[in-house]
Amino acid sequence: MNKIKWAFTIAASLSLLGCEKYPEPAVDTGEKINLQAIYSVTQSDIDNIAQNLEVNYRVVTNIPTDKCDSKIADGACFEVELSFTAKKAIAAKDWTIHFSQISPIQSFESEDFTVKHLNGDLHVIALQDKFSGFSAAETKKITFRAMFWSLSETDALPNYIVSAPGLDARVIESTVPYIDKDTGLEILPYVEPFTDEKTQFKRTASDKTQWLTSEKLYQRNSVLVEDKLAVIQAIIPTPKSVTLDANDGFADISKGIAISLGNVKHHDVDAAISRLDTLGVKQNSVGLPLHLSIVSNNDKVIGSYSLTVTEKEISIVGVDGNGVFNGLQSLASLVTVGESRLPMIVVDDEPHFTFRGMLVDVARNFHSKEFILKLLDQMAAYKLNKLHLHLGDDEGWRLEIPSLPELTNIGAKRCFDVAEENCLISQLGAGVDENSSVSGYYSVSDYHEILQAATARHIQVIPSLDMPGHSRASIKAMTARYKKFMALEDEAKAKQFLLEDFEDNTQYSSVQFYSDNTINACLESSYDFVIEVMTQVKKIHADAGQPLTRYHIGADETAGAWLESPACKAFVANNDQGVTEMGELGAYFIERVAGILSDLDIETAGWSDGMEHTRVDNMPAIVQANAWDTLAWGGHEKVHRLANRDWQVVISSPDVLYFDFPHEADPKEHGYYWASRHTNTEKVFQFMPDNLPVHAEFWLDREDNAYVADDTKAALAPGKKFLGIQGQLWSENVRTDDMVEHKVFPRLLALAERAWHLADWAVPYNYQGAKYSQQSNSFSDKSKAMRDSQWALFANTLGQKEFTKLELAQIDYRLPTVGAIIQAGKLHANIAFPGLAIEYRVNGGNWLTYQNPTAVSGEVSIRSRSTNGLRTSRITKIK
DSSP: OOHHHHHHHHHHHHHHHTOTTSOOOOSOOSSOOOHHHHOOOOHHHHHHHHHHEEEEEEEEESSOOTTSOTTSGGGOEEEEEEEEEESSOBOOOSOEEEEEOSSOEEEEEOSSEEEEEEETTEEEEEEOTTOOOBOTTOEEEEEEEEESOOOSGGGSOOOOEEEOTTSOOEEOGGGOOEEOTTTOOEEOTTBOOOOOIIIIIOSSTTOOOOOOOHHHHHHHHTTOOOOHHHHHHOOSSOOSEEEEOTTOOEEEOTTOEEEEOTTOOHHHHHHHHHHHHHTTOOBOTTSEEEEEEEOOOTTSOTTOEEEEEOSSOEEEEESSHHHHHHHHHHHHHHOOTTOOEEEOEEEEEOOSOSEEEEEEEOSSSOOOHHHHHHHHHHHHHTTOOEEEEEEEETTEEOBOOTTOTHHHHTTTOEESOTTOSSSEEOOTTOOSOTTSTTSOOBOHHHHHHHHHHHHHTTOEEEEEEEESSSOHHHHHHHHHHHHHHHHTTOHHHHHTTOOSOTTOOOOOOOTTOOSSOOOOTTOHHHHHHHHHHHHHHHHHHHHHTOOOOEEEEEOOOOTTTTTTOHHHHHHHHHOSSSOOSGGGHHHHHHHHHHHHHHHTTOEEEEEHHHHTTSOGGGSOSOEEEEEOOOGGGTTHHHHHHHHTTTOEEEEOOHHHHBTTSOSSSOTTSOSOOSSOSOOOHHHHHHOOTTOSGGGGGTOOOTTSOOOOEEOSSSOOOTTOOOOEEEEEEOOTTOOSHHHHHHHHTTHHHHHHHHHHOOOTTSOOOOTTOOEESTTOOSSOHHHHHHHHHHHHHHHHHIIIIIHHHHHHTTOOOOOOOOEEEEETTEEEEEOSSBTBEEEEEETTOOOEEOOSOEEOOSOEEEEEEOTTSSOBOOOEEOO
């Protein structure tokens, strides 16, 4: 690198570091700049600050004040007091602290510090001129206001970084998260617990959300009673038709099962047979005969089967290999671990939806191959058949593309490299270590293993490398490639896959507050990149034996990019593609990428907000649209419009299907909440995906207020149906595999129930259109009673049968907090999933197992424990 370029790179880096005082380099002086001659801070000082600065993060209020910017986010903002206490004296100056804060900071007050938003969630705290250092035990504070709300203690992001130019950055130790040994949950030690419901827990004066106390939970759980017999006979997801033995008879499997494959191929059923073995049902030549067979039936959908269990044998007949596999999983569902009998039963079953999916975001924070393999096992166990693997986003690119090594050499790592020449900058609290678990990618061989495991379980993997928005990782990787080949004086190769116009001065901010995350739609090199990547991904799939037949573009949230791009101005002025204004470029990009996919014989999928702007005539005949529009905000209207285009709509409603949202309304519950403050397993079970507007009769909006769904203007055309439903796990603040499992399970089982089984209590869609509210009565009291009764059985089945199976698969599902009250001096406790153990502690003493109402006196704490005894839930106190 020549000296002028080096000097300007340093200047740009220092700007990102927040060092505005650093002088701009003018011309090449012939000498390298000595940073230590300008900055007095030493590496020893940085190390000392990292070890001895105690950080405390306290949400003061979510109620907007006159210091909030009324022009931004409708004036919504929250206030935080961020304090720093030095355990030892700190005399050094000229250092900064970088930290992640999801919502951009608007304003601040401090005598010692300044704070500035840089990009995405990254902010920098710098020292004011009058900063005089810390004496031992001294505390200095900064109060800031940021956009929107902070309603959860887990909103704060960890790993604050102290740095100075020319020195190694360090993570401030007091901000490093740790894992609680009992619960397995990540703890942010520097975040002060919420105490005030009015100012911290509520976001507006109209917010009716109730903090879920143990007393309120006790009342909610009180309708559940333990029902052991019904659980033994239960299958999840519920079959279409079940006939039980009239005498409640049982088949003996104490000697195992003797499997006869018939005309079934080993590879179609091996994974299901292996699961039976894990549950304790072994193969044995003298065991109960199990006959498998395939009998084609054009009147049945793919995956249909029948299962018969008698005293003398078990029979499973599928319409295809997938159907036999599903029948084996229903047999596994009948198994109670530790029991040597099965209920005698006849099942005739078929799926309600063709598409039964789960999305996992491994781009924001990486999640291991081992986790994905475990997830595939559980998806197959409950008959989900589509894994939407979100592999590329702003914060990471997670799939090896052999011809473009920069995508993973740079785009798969986050560290403290402000020039982003070796990794992406440390977004989302990633820290300084590029080898941390939040970084990483799947090699070609890793991805082959995932695909092969999915194929063995009859699951289609639908990859997604988001574009044109949410593409910062790929943009920065290809810019690094450009610099590499320019240094080698190979301009053609440098520009071959370039994704940004260096002369574009457009000022924009994406939904995640990036100013540089959108692929330029007007560069031919952008489409060359798409062709190269998709050709490579198609080959990887083919080599693994699962052809790539559908790809998810992403296609969402382009946020007004390109307006000042010379390349785009020229394109709009001179193109022959029917694009007449800048606002049409996003749709043009999607249309063109869809055409590229069609040329590669790959079907197009994308998110509804980007796909809806395309011209239908320019799109392929088959298009999948994931509808993620919030129901409480009239989201059904867009869903219906897309379905009326004859597109394949996959319901992905955030109100109920975003599993990164909190399970319950409690500030200690993990997750974002922009569409729902509490999405527990019961709410997922209640979902009627065929009739979206009807939920206005019994669900509430994100502030727990009633809403109206008017379906008279955008009703589905007669006979239109949805392709299926999909659960989503976005991972902006989900940093560990265990936390992903905590978020996904047991909600995934309720997702499977709604994807596979059409409930008899579900309200059929009204193709004439209707208006729904809590005053309409389409969902009758009789239907509600039927739903709640079936939920009680479902909850019992999880607590008494399925959780044990999850534990055998080493799945750290969320253990529910316990409902409890104290009446007449006695503790009364209950739980959302009967069968799980409840423990209590009085005045900080030993934990005791709760059996029946018990006399207590003093401070009482409660928790639940997993069936294997290895984990507990969060501890709550009875107030």
